Amino acid sequence: MASNAHIYRLQGLSCMNCAAKFEKNIRSINTVEDVQVNFGASKLKINGEATIEQLEKAGAFDGIKVLPDRQQQPEKKEPFWKKRENILTMISLLFIIVGYLFYFQLGAKAPFTIGTFALAILIGGYDLFKVGFKNLAKLEFDMKTLMTIAVIGAAIIGEWGEGAIVVFLFALSEALESYSINKARQSISSLINIAPNKATIKHGNVNEEVNVEDVRINDIMVIKPGEKAAMDGEVVKGESSLNQAAITGESIPVHKTFGDEVFAGTINQEGYLEVRVTKRVEDTTIAKIIHLVEEAQAERAPSQQFVDKFAKYYTPAIMIIALLVAILPPLIASASWSEWVYLGLAVLVVGCPCALVISTPVAIVTAIGNAARNGILIKGGIHLEETGRLNVIAFDKTGTLTEGKPEVTDIVPVGSFTESEILSISRSIEAYSQHPLASAIIQKAKREKAKEMEAENFQSITGKGAKAVISGEEFFIGNPALFEEISKLPVEIKQQIDELQAAGKTVMVLGTNSDIYGLIAVADKIRNSSFSIMKQLLQLGIKKTVMLTGDNKTTAVAIGKELGISETRADLLPEDKLDTIKELQASHGNVAMVGDGVNDAPALATSSVGIAMGGAGTDTALETADIALMADDLEKLPYTISLSRKALHIIKQNIGFALGVKIIALLLVIPGWLTLWLAIIADVGATLLVVLNSMRLMNGKEKNKKDISEHVSQQSI
Known part of the structure; x- marks a missing residue:
């Protein structure tokens, strides 16, 4: 990361288009060299310099709050119905209901009817118009611009009631979209809050609570029963069981004792532990997980890249189609201007790409x-x-399909060498190797108390074995293929090797350029x-x-x-x-x-x-x-x-829903059946379908275990 890079957390970032606009606004600040807004993680990275005031001014259109990366987020958990924008939406609905009561009693053109619908439009659409008019002035055409044009147009041609309905349903759609995104982001915010912000550090006989940013490597951290580990480290005193579900997803506690690794965010369930800190707070496993997950959410998947490219041309195309629908029939066929302008506005509303834009990122x-x-x-x-x-x-075999902890099962001396001598020479060579089979030989030699000899000129032979000089003689240890290259293996030794291998064991041969001294068979237990x-x-x-x-x-x-x-x-x-x-x-x-x-x-x-x-x-x-x-x-x-x-299937469904509903609604223009009611219901309906469909992916592990049978029939996905 560049030295002039700064990371911030965001509050109030409500939609994909808002993220793009926010990024564009920040980019216009002279002292900012580059900027990246991560919508999924609600995170901002800038290269260059900008004050928090400047950044919040850039996001003022969406009420975005900017906080330093490591600052705890004191975001208020407001109930859905208590949020200002949602209260305005409900008041707007109340005026719509009253407006329709006047409509049926006094008629569509009565001042009370128009006035009540106008209030519903102004109250429910306040935030919409605030952005929409600014965009219109700059000739920026996004979803809010399209909706603003549609509502103004509806009012001009006297469709006050339908204009109010458009405002209400669009506001409702935005609220539900924001709710779903916040639910999806909870997985990240819950990760961020897993590890405590303070650690108990032991200084001599005194325990002191310090901020994790101030903890240094090799400090001794104290973890009492029921407490969370604040840092990664290594147990130096005590033993206990730790719940590592936050890191591994496994809720079964893992026993920890001297020398074992402890991860930040894991819960000490039983005993008292003293842990030597081995990583700074920004390098802990949980910190890396959070960083990588957030980066993953920022990366655009192929389907999202397709949607983004498609939407780039889709919105201008819809505007052109809406304009043509509004003016061509009256100009060419002398049709009613009010009727076709109305249909053009309906096309504008139904063409709003809300559902399409959100179809992939939410999933x-x-x-x-x-x-x-x-x-x-x-x-x-x-x-x-x-x-x-x-x-x-x-699959790799060792450590993946097998336990990765091979053990020596057989030592077969050849000639005058004893088992102890074979182990001693093998141990001396393998002491320099990192191979799992070398570890098995060393452990066996230690248990048998085999003598360790001095080995010189160790050399690894890739994929085959190793060699070293012991007591002036060059010894080789490796697989049978190595010795076939050095000197042909005798038939009787080949037979012994075949018998051991047929039993699922790995065989290593010990010898020199001219002689074979023994066979060592090792077996690695298959994972249950x-x-x-x-x-x-x-x-x-x-x-x-x-x-x-x-x-x-x-x-x-x-x-x-x-x-x-x-x-x-x-x-x-x-x-x-x-x-x-x-x-x-x-x-x-x-x-x-x-x-x-x-x-x-x-x-x-x-x-x-x-x-x-x-x-x-x-x-x-x-x-x-x-x-x-x-x-x-x-x-x-x-x-x-x-x-x-399942995610791939849902993404395909979402894109299909988003485009399918639009196409069906647009086809209703031909017989003149498309109304503003239908248009906004189609738009909101598609957005709701996409959001609710994506929320199915929030289900936990047990639910997805049941999905295995479901996917048997989806092999072609």
């Missing part, structure tokens, strides 16, 4: 917020849509949930599941068969996994790669959607993946697919 903001509450970080609308279109999912997850994915319409692993083919096929994986590809180097993803994309279209976000980074980056597991505490996963499952648990994958498919 995306709601879905991404829902996912964040359930421990799934979707980093943009584009990734949400791509996930909804997935055909194939490829992996089988049911594969089944759920197929039910959701995923056509193919593929396991990619550097493990040998025999072991990989045994595991793949047990899990019901469609295809297994083994003996793969990192570049082979990348090539496999490209090949799958060429033959199947959208392909996701699921891994741990650290290994297989090229494959994750190349896939249509890169999904990383265990995002909590893994910065690499948060940074590199398109989607991060915050818990180290694949069970959230079917939910992610289900939510994405």
Whole structure:
């Protein structure tokens, strides 16, 4: 972030068009170099300098309040019916009812009738006209401009009652749209308020409450039972169970003891903990989640880009059509001017693009917020849509389909070497390696108290193993393929290797250029949930599941068969996994790669959607993946697919609703059946349908589990 960049929180930002206008107004401030308004997160970023007074002046047309990013938002929770604009709308409705009583008693042209409807228009349309007239003066044509023209036109031709109805229903539509957006934003505001603003820091024997901004790395934070952790850190004293639902979406408490990681926003349920702070407040896991979710909501999905481009030409086109409807029939066919001007105004109202403009962003903001509450970080609308279109999912094996904690199961000495000697030499080489299999050997050696020897000239052999010099002799440890390159493996050793691999074990060979000294078999336990997850994915319409692993083919096929994986590809180097993803994309279209976000980074980056597991505490996963499952648990994958498919389906429905209702209403112009009543009801109706349809995405995890069966019939989405 540039040094002259400033972040602000916004209150009162009511609509997409308002956000665009606000951004335009700020851009006109001379000292501002660049500006970005994030409508979904109600957030503002500017490069350059501007005072809060200048920013609020730029947003005065919408009553926007500007607050510094880290300032707590003391926004009043006003009931829907107590908001000023909604009170004016209800008063307007009251005058409309009275106006129609006069209409039926005294007639349409009676002064009392016209006066009452005029009051309804002025009271209910005050905010509308305030913006609409300013836009007209600047020749800016948005929804409020169109409505202002329509209401003025209705009054001019004597349709006071219908003008009042247009004002009331438009105000009602705006109120409901604002309500729905605020509901969708609650997922972000709830995240922001998860971590406390103050932390209890221990200084010697004294505990002091300080602002989180003043906490420093290595400070000792005290967390008592029932309190929330204010910062990320590492337990240095005590043990307890912490509820990590705010981060991972999992409500089952996780036991923490010395050396374990603690996340800001998690709740200490039982014991007393002292935690060494490891990250500043802006770098905590919850801070990164909030930032990434907000950035995700700002990113325009493909469907939203289409709608934005379409709306750019749609509004001027509607105005031209309305003008032609109003003037051509009277000019060409000597038709009634009042009748066709009325129809032109109705076209103007029905053409208002409210529903179309809001059709995609409300759905995306709601879905991404829902996912964040359930421990799934979707980093943009584009990734949400791509996930909804997935055909194939490829999985890394170790740590994804398996527990990722391999254990040594067999040590087979060859020749005069003992098990202890094999462990000692293997441990000495693997001490320099980061591979999970190396960890398994080291743990086994420690348990067996095998001697550790000094290794020199360690060298990793990518995808195959490693070598080092011990006591003057060069030793190799790695997969059988490595030793086939060095010196052919004897037939009897090959048979032993085949037997171990057939049992689903990974075999490593220890030896030199000329001799084999032993075999070490390692097994990684399959996750209990992996089988049911594969089944759920197929039910959701995923056509193919593929396991990619550097493990040998025999072991990989045994595991793949047990899990019901469609295809297994083994003996793969990192570049082979990348090539496999490209090949799958060429033959199947959208392909996701699921891994741990650290290994297989090229494959994750190349896939249509890169999904990383265990995002909590893994910065690499948060940074590199398109989607991060915050818990180290694949069970959230079917939910992610289900939510994405549902979001994509709802976006398509919304665009269909928005355009379909408009087209039907516009066709009513031909027989002359379109009235201002029908026009505004069509516009408000489409907006309500879009908003209510999008709100379905707010449903929690349990509801979406039921949606799996619903999506079986939507595989083509």
